[in-house]
Amino acid sequence: MIISLNRHRNIIDFALSSLMRRKMKNFSLLAVYTLIVFVIASLLFFVHALKREAALVLADSPDMVVQRLMAGRQDLIPAAYAEKIRSIPGVSTVTPRLWGYYYDPIFGANYTLMVPAKPTIEPGSILVGAEVSRNQRVGVGDMVAFRTSAHTPLLLTVKGIYPAASNLVAADLIIMSAADFQAMFNFPETLATDLAVTVANPREQATIAAKVVEALPDARPILKSEILRTYDSIFDWRGGMMVVILSAAVLSFVIFAWDKATGLSAEERREIGILKSIGWETADVLFLKFWEGIAISLSAFLLGGILAYGHVFFFSATLFEHALKGWAVLYPRFRLVPAVDGFHLTVLFFLTVLPYTAATIVPAWLAATTDPDAAMRS
Amino acid sequence: MRKSDQFLFFTAFIGILFVLMLLSSRLGQEAANAGLRERARLARELMLTDLCLFTEARYTRHPSMADLHSAFQDHPFSLEHFPSGSFISPPARYER
DSSP states (O other): OHHHHHHHHHHHHHHHHHHHHTHHHHHHHHHHHHHHHHHHHHHHHHHHHHHHHHHHHGGGSOSEEEEEEETTEEEOEETHHHHHHHTSTTEEEEEEEEEEEEEETTTTEEEEEEEOSSOOSOTTEEEEOHHHHHHHTOOTTOEEEEEOTTSOEEEEEEEEEOOGGGHHHHTTEEEEOHHHHHHHHTOOTTEESEEEEEESSGGGHHHHHHHHHHHOTTEEEEEHHHHHHHHHSTTOTTSHHHHHHHHHHHHHHHHHHHHHHTOOOHHHHHHHHHHHHTTOOHHHHHHHHHHHHHHHHHHHHHHHHHHHHHHHHTSTTGGGHHHHHTTOSOOOOOOOOOOOOHHHHHHHHHHHHHHHHHHHHHHHHHHHTSOHHHHHHO | OOHHHHHHHHHHHHHHHHHHHHHHHHHTHHHHHHHHHHHHHHHHHTTOOSOOOOOSSHHHHSGGGSOTTTTSOSSTTOOOSSGGGGGSOOOGGGOO
16 A cells, blocks of 8 residues: 555656646646636536525515516506406415616616515605615715606605615615606506516416416416526526637637647657656556646646635626626626535536546557657657 | 655645535535525515616516517527627527
């Protein structure tokens, strides 16, 4: 056991000396390799944590949201529809939701305006998300001027600001009373944006959705399962930017493996010939190449994984910010709850460490099984 | 110290860091879940249906409430104008 350990320590000593002889090449290889693992791991961590967060946060979203479609687009829904839906057996509650968007022409940002189901805010006051407060440069007690649909100013007082920890759901929210919402958009009192429906038995949701469409042919029910599925398919690997990032990373690995698998340099071939001629066995040469491959690929995998974890969970995935922000002025800065999927890491390990190590060993095996004299002369 | 020992110590060190990273993601859950529960409470009270990820267009702000062909608003194979539209797949029932 100790002899075997010492043998491997000697081989590792030689492998590291061999790598250090081509210091620049191997350090740059390690840096690029780490960078690729870092990008892929960051993406995997970010997407997994976000999907998990979406599933947990939206678990209590309405069982069903009923919209009204008009000429293929969503239209305001009459509050009278609520009565018809309420009369369907199995429906517990139907709550009209009032919400919409407000474009701020001064700061160029889009906000989501919403009226809470329970009247928790009095007319003339608003609650705002942390990013709205930052964007508008307002604090509690300040007044904000909005422009109504009639182009008249509407002054509202900030009564509270949601903490930055709520950014993932409330960054761009402005919560106001129904009276202010209706005054702002000249919104008819008999209409709502959509209806939130609660169903007593979750297994009856699809049946009730069918009954809603039967009773109200212009209605479009959206089930909670569809809402959750939307976030399950977000950042799908087939999405445009994901394909670009993943294919760039896979191509880089192909180039690495190709560089290694196409054979050894004349210098490396001569080195193997000399080692064989001074008494090294083929197994020793293969161990040498194995340790050379491991020193690069395992270090890159571990370093890339650790850096990706820090990037996503401590620095809020700042490198992805520009891609995620797009044309938006208001970008929610949020910290995800750390969650790492062991399966993803295992796949990443098998995709990064094993092919590179194998591509290092195979050409060395071909060179080590030839005559040392021929290897030295080649 | 021999080079092999330096390498083995370094690998062991980053290996332990890596394992600690995996463990901390599990151990830190309880503290982090308090914030998560708060977000879930807010979503329940306000009857929210979407996360605030992309505010650039209405169909990327509320993808689950968007028109049927969003994020391909104009027609199913149109080029997407907003960058975040490329992160969002069409609804599952329209995938082929």
